[in-house]
Amino acid sequence: MKPRYSDKRATTAETAAMIRKELATTWPGATFSVRSREHGTVYVSYTDGPTETVVSALLKKYEGGYFDGMEDIYRHTGPYLVDGVDYSVKYVMVSRHHSTEAWAAFREVYCAWRNDLAGLPDYEVATLIGREIRQWDATKEPLPASADDLPSARQCHAA
Numbered sequence: 001m002k003p004r005y006s007d008k009r010a011t012t013a014e015t016a017a018m019i020r021k022e023l024a025t026t027w028p029g030a031t032f033s034v035r036s037r038e039h040g041t042v043y044v045s046y047t048d049g050p051t052e053t054v055v056s057a058l059l060k061k062y063e064g065g066y067f068d069g070m071e072d073i074y075r076h077t078g079p080y081l082v083d084g085v086d087y088s089v090k091y092v093m094v095s096r097h098h099s100t101e102a103w104a105a106f107r108e109v110y111c112a113w114r115n116d117l118a119g120l121p122d123y124e125v126a127t128l129i130g131r132e133i134r135q136w137d138a139t140k141e142p143l144p145a146s147a148d149d150l151p152s153a154r155q156c157h158a159a
Contacts, residue, residue, distance in 0.1 A: 064078065074090070110129050
C-alpha cells in the first residue's frame with residue numbers, strides 16, 4: 001500500500017521542472033512557458049498549441065487541493081507522489097494565448113461563414129470568434145481555410 005503522504009516534498013521549482021518535462025513529452029511540437037513565481041503556484045502559458053481544457057486536465061494531478069469558495073477555505077485532496085516524493089503544489093494556473101496569425105485566420109473564415117456580423121460591435125464578433133478558436137487544437141489541426149474547417153462545423157458533421 002502506498003503511503004498517503006510523504007516526508008519528501010519537492011520545491012515548487014522542482015514541480016515546475018517536472019511539469020515542463022511532461023508537457024514537452026506530451027506535445028513535442030508546442031512551446032510552453034512554465035514558471036513558479038509564488039510559493040505553491042505554477043504558471044503555465046503558451047501560444048496556440050493544444051486546447052486549454054486538455055492541458056488543464058493533464059496538469060490537475062499536480063494540484064494538492066482546491067479552493068472551496070462556499071466555506072472560504074483551501075481543501076487538500078492529497079499529494080501527487082512520484083518515487084516517494086510529493087510533487088503537489090497549491091495551484092497550477094494555465095493560460096493559452098492565440099497568435100495574431102491564428103486569430104486573423106479564424107476571423108476571416110468565421111466572418112465569411114456567418115455573413116451576418118456586419119454592424120455588430122467588435123467585442124461581440126471577438127466573443128463569437130473566441131468560442132471557435134478555444135476549441136481549436138493547433139497540435140492536431142491546421143488553421144481553418146474554409147467554414148468546414150471550423151471546430152463547430154466539424155462537430156455538426158460528426159453528429
